[in-house]
Each structure stands twice: as structure tokens, then as C-alpha cells.
Amino acid sequence: MITIGLDMSLSGTGLCVLCDGAVSLLRTIRAEGKNQHQRRQSIIARVFDVMAERPAMVCIEQALLHAKHMQGATQQIALTECMGDEAVDRGLPLMRIAQSTLKKFATGNGHPKKPQMI
Numbered sequence: 001m002i003t004i005g006l007d008m009s010l011s012g013t014g015l016c017v018l019c020d021g022a023v024s025l026l027r028t029i030r031a032e033g034k035n036q037h038q039r040r041q042s043i044i045a046r047v048f049d050v051m052a053e054r055p056a057m058v059c060i061e062q063a064l065l066h067a068k069h070m071q072g073a074t075q076q077i078a079l080t081e082c083m084g085d086e087a088v089d090r091g092l093p094l095m096r097i098a099q100s101t102l103k104k105f106a107t108g109n110g111h112p113k114k115p116q117m118i
């Protein structure tokens with residue numbers, strides 16, 4: 001079974017491919033384009049280019065809206081929603097995962113510091 005995990009970002013989207021629970025690919029996908037639309041489309045296209053086989057599930061980390069970084073947060077939310085829409089349009093099962101759930105799974109704590117996640 002193939003599962004795709006995505007941490008969406010216009011500066012570098014994190015992609016993890018699991019094959020029967022084992023990591024088979026880890027990659028950062030960089031955006032290309034002169035405007036936000038082109039950058040979103042380039043990331044989405046590159047994510048699907050990496051998929052050699054149809055995944056059983058696509059998991060996307062939910063984006064959060066932070067008042068301190070409003071412009072970047074709204075761009076990340078737009079990218080995340082466009083990616084989710086594309087997965088659903090392609091008939092792929094989609095799961096959105098809360099950041100705290102992902103962090104708790106990875107570290108045992110829902111609010112770890114950045115170094116613990118790396």
C-alpha cells in the first residue's frame with residue numbers, strides 16, 4: 001500500500017512516500033513561477049509527477065492561519081486547499097491531519113519545539 005504525506009509550502013513542499021509503512025521517498029519540492037497561481041500549479045504538478053503508482057491515501061498537514069504571518073498563511077492555505085481539491089478530483093482518498101496530531105505521533109508531544117520535529 002502506498003501513502004503520500006504532504007507538508008505544503010510555496011517555499012518548499014515536503015513530500016514523503018510510504019510503501020507498506022516504510023519510507024521509500026523523502027523530497028522537498030520547490031515552486032517555479034512568477035506569481036502565486038503559477039507557483040501553486042507547479043508544486044501540484046510536481047507532486048503528481050512523483051507518484052509512480054496510484055496511492056491508497058494522500059495525507060496533507062492542515063494549514064493554520066497565524067495573524068502574525070497573515071499573508072504567508074493565506075498563501076499556504078490556498079496551496080493546501082488546491083492540492084486537496086486536485087487529489088479529490090483525481091479520485092484519491094484524502095486525509096487532512098492537524099499539526100498537533102502529526103507532532104504527537106512523531107514525538108509523543110502535541111507541542112514540540114522545531115528541533116524535535118527535525
